[in-house]
Amino acid sequence: MEVTLQHLTKKFPNRDRKKREDVTAVNDFSFEIPDGKLIGLLGPSGCGKSTTLNLISGLMKPTSGKIFFGKDDVTDLPPENRGIGLVFQNYALYPHLTVKQNILFPLQNLKGKDKLSKSEMLERAVQSAKLVQIDELMERRPGELSGGQQQRVAIARALVKMPKVLLLDEPLSNLDARLRLQTREEIRRIQKETKITTIFVTHDQEEAMSISDMIVVMKEGVVQQIGKPQEVYDNPANLFVARFLGTPPINVFEGQIRDGRLLIGKDVVLNTKNLSDRKVLTGIRPEGFLLEDNGPLCCEAGGVEVMGRDISIVSRNEASLNPAIRSIIGADSKIDPSKTEVRFSLVPRKVFLFDHETEERILF
Numbered sequence: 001m002e003v004t005l006q007h008l009t010k011k012f013p014n015r016d017r018k019k020r021e022d023v024t025a026v027n028d029f030s031f032e033i034p035d036g037k038l039i040g041l042l043g044p045s046g047c048g049k050s051t052t053l054n055l056i057s058g059l060m061k062p063t064s065g066k067i068f069f070g071k072d073d074v075t076d077l078p079p080e081n082r083g084i085g086l087v088f089q090n091y092a093l094y095p096h097l098t099v100k101q102n103i104l105f106p107l108q109n110l111k112g113k114d115k116l117s118k119s120e121m122l123e124r125a126v127q128s129a130k131l132v133q134i135d136e137l138m139e140r141r142p143g144e145l146s147g148g149q150q151q152r153v154a155i156a157r158a159l160v161k162m163p164k165v166l167l168l169d170e171p172l173s174n175l176d177a178r179l180r181l182q183t184r185e186e187i188r189r190i191q192k193e194t195k196i197t198t199i200f201v202t203h204d205q206e207e208a209m210s211i212s213d214m215i216v217v218m219k220e221g222v223v224q225q226i227g228k229p230q231e232v233y234d235n236p237a238n239l240f241v242a243r244f245l246g247t248p249p250i251n252v253f254e255g256q257i258r259d260g261r262l263l264i265g266k267d268v269v270l271n272t273k274n275l276s277d278r279k280v281l282t283g284i285r286p287e288g289f290l291l292e293d294n295g296p297l298c299c300e301a302g303g304v305e306v307m308g309r310d311i312s313i314v315s316r317n318e319a320s321l322n323p324a325i326r327s328i329i330g331a332d333s334k335i336d337p338s339k340t341e342v343r344f345s346l347v348p349r350k351v352f353l354f355d356h357e358t359e360e361r362i363l364f
């Protein structure tokens, strides 16, 4: 089922009496979510991710704009008539019911032509439980399950009605690091198997990048960029997006274009022939630095951090806006610990320039 958002806007009255202006939680969001894909809605706290999801689910009404499921305008439909499955951060399971009863619950309220017989309901519940691999835990109560298992029950409960659209709001936030990793892969597997159009809200860029077909990066209610995770990482539209994606984060420097060349401090680091002289912000991905004895960018050495397969060289430079510059090199690289400076050449496609005022990308 494709989901189309047309100029979707949601405003809330401002509770701060001194500020008359409404809070615009979602601002003119238009996007056609393709059928059968997993979309990651991504951005910092308060950027409007949950509000967008609540609008799609019908839990909230938009101030303006429309939502279509396929060709049907669902903007005014209540959530129960939209054919959606919802999963939240707190699993919201009924503690006094068993896993089986929790999963069956949504089916028991079906009416009219959707009504199922007892055996049909049970069959569906077992099918859903199998999909999330909890079919052996059917007689337990939520209190007897781990966090990861509880979240699987919540997912099974959302799937049992065979939703057309699955909406997940920070579903992994209550899980520890290992379970998060495992459960996100499970979600991806289930989504691929069921081919249900899925929208996944998270503030964790790595999580969104790793499982999404496409990501939507939001800031203050406004969509900043939409694309495949790797495309957005390799081609950020602005400094905000560049900074939001990637660990370690992108290194940002004050820079200057002079005579068709990019300067960081006094170092001439790249050719930028087609650009006129101006101040720029320069973003360099950690993997964009190459250790080189005579490299053009000179930084003060600040030690190394070993991260298993890779080494991160920590260094400083007066023009850097990050307190420490982190560059990643292979673990077999030779580093002379006695040196007080490190020199780098740069990988041009890992270097991005941004307008000093608007912070929009400048292509070169």
Ligand code: ATP
Binding pocket: 012, 013, 023, 024, 025, 043, 044, 045, 046, 047, 048, 049, 050, 051, 052, 203
């Ligand atoms: P988080 O990751 O912290 O959940 P989010 O990106 O999901 O954040 P939203 O919950 O969608 O953000 O909130 C977006 C903005 O709308 C915030 O500024 C928030 O304070 C505001 N907001 C959300 N719900 C309401 C409400 N019911 N009344 C007033 N303002 C609201």
